[in-house]
Amino acid sequence: MRNPNFFSCRLLSGLVILGLSFDVSWAASIEDVLMSLKGLSAKERLGRVESQARKEGRVHWASSTPQAWAEPALQIFRKRYPMIEVEYRSQSGRVLAERVIREHRAGNHDVDIIGTSIVTFAGMKDSGVVASYASPEAAQLRSAMKDPEGWWVGYFGDIQAIICNKNRVANAPNTWKDFLDPKWKGTFSLDDTRYEWFYALQKIYGAEEANRLITGFKQNGAVVRRGSTLRSQFVAAGEESCALGVYLGNVHLLLEKSAPVIYSVPEPAIMVPVINMMTKLPPHPYAAILLYDFILTPEAMAQYARANAVVPGREGLPVSKEVAELQGKRIHVIDVEASSRDYEKTVKEYTSLLKK
Secondary structure (H helix, E strand, C coil), X not given: CCCCCCCCHHHHHCXXXXXXXXXXXXXXXXXXXXXXXXXXCHHHHHHHHHHHHHHHCEXXXXXXXXXXXXXXXXXXXXXXXXXXXXXEEECCHHHHHHHXXXXXXXXXXXXXXXXXXXXXXXXXXXXXXXXXXXXXHHHHCCHHHECCCCCCEEEEEEEEEEEEECCCCCCCCCCHHHHHCHHHCCCEEEECCCHHHHHHHHHHHCHHHHHHHHHHHHXXXXXXXXXXXXXXXXXXXXXXXXXXXEEHHHHHHHHHCCCCEEEECCCCEEEEEEEEEEECCCCCHHHHHHHHHHHCCHHHXXXXXXHCCCEECCCCCCCCHHHHCCCCCCEEECCHHHHHHCHHHHHHHHHHHHCC
16 A cells, blocks of 8 residues: 555556456446446345345455455454355555556456555546445445545545654654754654655645645654654664654554554644545446445444544544544545545655655
């Protein structure tokens, strides 16, 4: 999901595949399948979907979410539908998007549900890989965690935080701007691929002010590293005082291990939706509908929310202590489509600022 070696969304949309030999597989359009369910009551619809899904006997969900995170919910699904084999493949979101687009253009449709990083969404949509699907469960999601036309749903969101070593810092600063103070010179890190964070800063503060922030951080000796997990571990080990723009989930895992860290979440809290999309030509359309809907249920979503410091797509679910403390704070949810269409520009600007 966070691997920086990828084509831009624009390139993803314009990929031309030449000289490939492939086995073209046929798949029904999800639109045609949904038409077969139109007009049915909720009970009739579920009955037909379950019956046809059992006949299909398989569903393939490819996602950038770690498999360990997905397994608790998938175990419930497998127990409920033992006749349906669930294949879950975890892969970097950008690499996954490239692969699925390439296979789609080659006529090979193997994936039913796809979850990539939000920056790849426009490329997936423009390439015709995904289709609009208004899941009945989506009506219960937070408004900012779903596309109004059904192109994607956010089943949870990652929060951007500041992590500090408590043996070196008494209190974690409450704003990003605090790190412009000379007292922090050379003691904190930035991520050279935290493009979504930078995009959000531009929307919150305005482009000029956000650009000045990044330039100021660099002038104040910010160390540039790659990876939220790695940078959090450096802080826990005392190699750095603080790291900016790490995932709250990384903080949560370190706190569970009693690591010497403290943290803060500057307001407005920046949240990156973690999304799922329905492929346009799923090889197992009824099983895809069944699993897609299940992922959005309170039962499934609670598995993510309880175990990880993430914001569930629904209100009213049990959450970790770190997420509970966000109650009452303003939250800035990154716009999925806008950020993916501005992605190439964001990468260019952020990379240029880090070189100054």
